[in-house]
Amino acid sequence: MNIDLKGQLKQHPGLAAIYEEAAAAIAAAGTEDALEAARVRHLGRKSELSRLLRAIPEMPAAERPLVGKLGNQARAALEEAMAGRRQALEAAALEERLAQERIDITLPGEPFPGGRLHLITQTLWEIEDIFTGLGYRIAEGPEVETDYYNFTALNTPEGHPARSLHDTFFIEGEAGVLLRTHTSPVQVRVMEKEDPPVYVIIPGRVYRRDSDATHTPMFHQVEGLAVDEHITMADLKGTLEAFAKSMFGAERQIRLRPHYFPFTEPSVEVDVSCMICGGKGCRSCKQSGWLEILGAGLVDPNVFGFVNYDPDEVSGFAFGMGVERIAMLKHGVTDLRMFYDNDLRFINQF
């Protein structure tokens, strides 16, 4: 349209001159004030263009339509140019102001307070999530427990040599009451209450009377129990392999080593291939390429006897792991005691 207008304006050199001068002034206005002055001068009531348009009635009749049309077109074009120029000047002024509002972007941001969950909690939840995903429920039970559930019903009668390995805290004034030394007693409590199939894990605090660089008197275990028809050692192996891969990475392997626990038979200890050296051997795995992570086995028929399950009808597996150990391996924590010092410089790292 502008080019078209310029061509048409050739028919009226006076108007063309007025237009060219006004357009140049608008384009040259470097500030909003200069632009306003140009508007008054070239488009205002007293401007040459306004005067020319006002003079149209006095023009010869033959000229009037052409001058009227071209004059109004020129005015519209100039007003458009004016608006465009104003927008450009405003934008430039804004940019200039923003450019001056510089702050130090290297200073730290607002510390929206964010606390951390204890590493034990994070690890527990991770373990719980893996097993709930496999179809397990989470069971809980008392920490102040009877000798019966902690030992006897787990095929560890009084006088059993395994008892002396437990460093048990006993409760004053209540014979046969103690702080549970593992979360296994909850196995028995669950089986007493429910018929098979049972698929549960049991996380929680446990206690042993031992305190040094590698022992704290309280720590955490997760126990697992699956009882159903046709549960096999192969199922135990597959379940723990699934766990190890979820917890420590898909490339991890597990291996079972025969062991002894009173309440499982056969019993095994389970190693995971070392996540630090990838199994090649390093200091953490004592050059073996394997790290022990848990104990497990098929539920001993004697334990089923205590809860009136028929070992000819059902079989089961159980496993137990130390949560601190898992967290230490996964996060490279070197001192067990740090979990219970609760120093925020420790807690905030995870």
Place this chain on the structure above:
Amino acid sequence: MKVPLSWLKEYVDVDLPARELAGRLALTGTEVERISHAGLPAGDGNLNRFVIGRVVAIEPHPNADRLSLCRVDTGGATAQIVCGASNFKEGDRTAVCQPGGMLPDGRRLEAAEIRGVRSEGMLCSESELGLAAKSAGIMILPEDAPVGGRLVDYLPVSDDVLELEITPNRPDCLSVYGVAREVAAITGSRLRTMPVCDIKPRGDDNVEELVSISVADPSLCPRYGVRLIAGVKIRPSPAWLKARLAAAGLRPVNNVVDITNYVMWTIGEPMHAFDMARIAGRRLTARRAAAGEEITTIDGGRRRLGAAMLVIADGEKPVAIAGVMGGQDSEVAAGTTDILLEAANFDGRSIMETSMALGLRSESSTRFEKGLDQELVPQALAMAARLITQIAGGRLVPGQFDIRAKPFEGGATHIRPERVAALLGVTVPAAEIRAILSKLGFKVKKEGSGLHVGVPSFRADVEREIDLVEEIARVFGLELIPPSLPSGMRAIGGLTEKQAATRRLARLLAGRGLNEVITYSFIGGDFAGRLRLGDDDPRRQAVALANPLSAEQSLMRTIMLPSMLMSAAANLAQRNFDANIFEIGRVYTPLKGKKLCDENEVVAGCLCGSLRGPSWRGNGPEPDFYAGKGLVEAMFKELSGWFAVDRTREPFLHPGKAADIFVDGSCVGHVGEVHPLVLRAFDIDRPVVAFEVLLEGLIASSKGIAVFEDLITYPASFQDISVIVDEDMPAADVIAVAGDAGAPLLHSARVFDIYTGSQIGAGKKSVALNLEFRSPQRTLTDAEVDSARALIVQALEEKLGASLRL
């Protein structure tokens, strides 16, 4: 259990290197803690530098009185060696360390000039070879030692040692022979026979006439065997025996004691030798200790015995704590000539209890407490009698005591191959089952469709089919079991409502800037005093540990606050000033007449530092009551619940700046500033706000699943009003009155300002409320809102004496 490899190889023909053997043991159920090395370092040809030499000539050293100059035949060559010892003569055979040889302590010997004379090696003492703690001179070897031969081929002075962790069900493996049997089974190597053979007694006397032996308590002592060896000579043991014991980590004492230890280590039966001359009345009785009896054991400890403990007593007093440790008075020593040799079988549980009660563990008690094979009794006596007469001289006196309640009856069970497959998830062929069990010492024969399995005396741990399944699994190879998941799995996993709520609350508090701590569940007995609990406060009644590690960890907590304050104080002491922490843990409340206590989950926390975190823009407000209450509100909101408050009655909180929390009329917790005296008792020098809410209370208040309410289709109208009321009027009363009067259009009334000051006069305050009116059915008209507002103002004026602030 330390098993020197060369000792092991006396009983099993196994060729595997130590590391491979250890790997095989580990994967079949015998954990190898480490492989260590005893005696002379191996490798780098070191063992070739220790040879047997014969002293050809001894001359005085030209420049030193105490040294001699020896010429030593080392087999084909003669070495000149300077020696400081004088306990040998020309013709003696001894161990020669040639230049470059490295001793067990890491010292390396080089050829050197000693006082101007060249010495091409060293004549070794037992202590230098690691066979004894101290030696008076060099080691003199017997005449049969082949001159020029390597020492290591003659004496076990360099050995790889398997350090095994034997599980408590396998006391048979607490012996070199037991481990050999295991190794034979898992490697298919040949097992040699047990090194037990009887020797002929000599003489026309009889031990049964010379001494009197009896068992007064057969339940604690199922078998008791004694033999008499007369005329022994107590001396240090020969070098081979010392080397064996040293490699096993046992300290050589004298020949007789060393032999009893050697027998124990070889076949697993602890033994004891009494000096017969020091046995009063020449009688031994296995009986329970009498109250008040004492004994000084061979380690020098004075032990007070309890009536449940089994002792071996002579005619006057206890001479041994049965199966645990012998007494000093009757121990075999330098002048002993006649020894009563004891091998017995004691009740495992009794030994364990005695050992625990006395705090005294020994190689003997750790074996007996696991329950030993009774058949070891005659075997140990025969083996020891042969070795003693060979090494210490003397003669085995005819006759013996072997007192037992009943003879050993072998156990038996059966196994079905299909049961093995059903439990392991892999098929093990019947022939392989047979082979595995036979190699382990079981007697297997066909019986119906399965196998009848006779259990040997040394495997009392095997009683049932499942025990055999374990034996098969571990020898067959757990690595051959294919992994699978339970085939019938039809369970649905997930969290309970309470577990889910716990997680939500923990995430909420962490999201609000609190760090989670996990503190011990036990606290110190002084907590009640530090918290200023009243004498009749039920929280003083805590579950107490009978055997706490320390007074600070002696009670199970009945309240979380002490744990929170201790954790906060520890952090503040470490200059972790933003110690805003929480814990979700249990409190333990004893129940009258019940064995077990109540264990209730509690969400507790305390705020000691800035709520904003340290920032160059300022640290934000310090925590106060309202900060704590805001967290409590957030927790209840998280579970779609709510609570009521009342001024606190807790003695450990600020009486004016704390509240008790109620759900359905029951107190479920508290929140507020901690009493300054309590803070002082926990060494905290800054204000602390604490909260503690029973998880059950939070859950009880929950309205459950959130149900949609339409706040979107029709807009709300907002009005602000300020009313002047008495200064101590609770804001909650103002809101309650407004709520009643504004119903049903008033949706909420929120306090947005509190003002006290000269503009409204003393004793008064202005409460500014933001009122939100809405209807779920329509947009409200101005007239409706105005009239509802007027009703609210009127009610506040009439019921609370409020006046509208204009």
